[in-house]
Amino acid sequence: MPHYQITVIPGDGIGPEVVDSALEVLEQTQAQYGFDLSYITYDFSADLYRRTGRKITSEDMDEIGKTDAVLFGAMGLPDVRGPEGLELGAQVEMRAHYKLFASLRPVKLFNGVPHAIKAEHVDMLVIRETSEGMFAGLHDEHAPSNEEATDRMTITRATCEKLFEVAFAEARARKQRGTPGRVTLLHKSNALRSNVLMEKVFDEVAAKHSDLESSKYYIDAGSMYMVTNPERFDVIVSENIFGDITSEIAAGLVGGLGVAPSADVSLTHGVFQPSHGSAPDIVGTGLANPIAMILSAAMMLDWLGQKNEDENLVQAARGINDAVEQVLAQGPRTPDLGGNGTTDEVTSAMLKALRSLAPSTEPVQA
Numbered sequence: 081m082p083h084y085q086i087t088v089i090p091g092d093g094i095g096p097e098v099v100d101s102a103l104e105v106l107e108q109t110q111a112q113y114g115f116d117l118s119y120i121t122y123d124f125s126a127d128l129y130r131r132t133g134r135k136i137t138s139e140d141m142d143e144i145g146k147t148d149a150v151l152f153g154a155m156g157l158p159d160v161r162g163p164e165g166l167e168l169g170a171q172v173e174m175r176a177h178y179k180l181f182a183s184l185r186p187v188k189l190f191n192g193v194p195h196a197i198k199a200e201h202v203d204m205l206v207i208r209e210t211s212e213g214m215f216a217g218l219h220d221e222h223a224p225s226n227e228e229a230t231d232r233m234t235i236t237r238a239t240c241e242k243l244f245e246v247a248f249a250e251a252r253a254r255k256q257r258g259t260p261g262r263v264t265l266l267h268k269s270n271a272l273r274s275n276v277l278m279e280k281v282f283d284e285v286a287a288k289h290s291d292l293e294s295s296k297y298y299i300d301a302g303s304m305y306m307v308t309n310p311e312r313f314d315v316i317v318s319e320n321i322f323g324d325i326t327s328e329i330a331a332g333l334v335g336g337l338g339v340a341p342s343a344d345v346s347l348t349h350g351v352f353q354p355s356h357g358s359a360p361d362i363v364g365t366g367l368a369n370p371i372a373m374i375l376s377a378a379m380m381l382d383w384l385g386q387k388n389e390d391e392n393l394v395q396a397a398r399g400i401n402d403a404v405e406q407v408l409a410q411g412p413r414t415p416d417l418g419g420n421g422t423t424d425e426v427t428s429a430m431l432k433a434l435r436s437l438a439p440s441t442e443p444v445q446a
């Protein structure tokens with residue numbers, strides 16, 4: 081049976097709670113769909129840093145990089161800051177170390193999830209560039225000052241080409257499942273030199289994929305359309321900080337962070353984590369919504385399946401998505417979605433839904 085080794089980093093706050101839930105779901109899919117996962121768990125967290133000063137190192141990441149994928153809960157606590165006053169995040173370190181240039185954030189309107197918009201059919205994938213853009217200068221040398229501080233936005237052709245190829249590949253794969261097959265660039269080329277280059281490269285890559293549609297909006301107008309007419313979007317691609325903000329607007333449209341998964345990927349490495357943070361305000365209440373974490377675990381299976389041409393993993397990811405649709409439609413739902421269910425109750429409902437949804441094909445014998 082195919083075997084994959086997964087690094088698990090539960091992290092802070094509700095991270096460990098939702099990771100436990102996702103691991104239960106993965107356990108069940110292994111038996112049902114025919115694959116084998118083993119786990120190595122690391123305690124990298126803001127809490128560990130507060131207690132011991134220990135944080136993730138290059139050597140740690142070299143070791144972790146030998147495993148097949150990373151499942152990450154959430155990291156960061158508001159009162160724990162590094163020397164420069166910034167929140168700590170192993171996910172930010174891993175993005176840099178593994179050169180994870182694309183953060184994939186699917187955003188879908190599920191039946192049963194209360195939402196604030198008139199739209200009925202929202203199904204988009206926001207792709208945020210994560211290796212440069214507005215965060216390019218994170219490690220620049222600088223003299224700390226009380227009077228002035230500068231950040232740097234850098235866009236490179238090489239990263240844009242890879243990023244847009246991923247965007248068009250995702251649009252093509254999604255089109256097979258019934259979406260329009262359209263990639264939209266959100267940018268600010270009327271005011272930022274870096275974005276002039278980004279737009280130019282986008283046009284070049286789009287021309288190579290003329291079987292798919294492409295469109296472009298300035299980030300300000302695009303943000304408005306996101307709220308007034310989100311159904312027009314399929315795959316959205318954007319620079320680092322614009323993509324960060326865009327993906328949270330999109331998550332807010334469809335019911336919030338509790339149903340928003342994400343995957344930070346390169347062509348070789350993948351880190352899978354919910355879009356939400358550690359939510360210290362609800363830690364220990366048993367009310368954290370595990371769905372975003374479970375959907376992130378499904379993205380991990382899909383990514384591993386595509387990468388290793390393992391159809392059982394791809395089917396398992398579909399099975400988890402179907403089970404999520406069923407549970408969100410029928411309940412129980414956690415309070416962030418207007419319900420009164422607990423993390424444990426949602427997890428149990430997920431396991432039950434998975435059992436009732438037989439695999440659509442017999443597991444492929446390896």
Ligand code: ATP
Nearest residue numbers: 156337338356357358359360361362368369370416
């Ligand atoms: P970060 O900067 O680390 O992304 P954040 O400041 O954006 O974090 P979150 O930790 O994501 O904040 O929490 C924002 C709000 O959403 C909080 O009120 C939190 O309780 C709620 N929230 C986040 N995730 C969940 C979840 N899985 N279930 C229920 N509520 C959640």
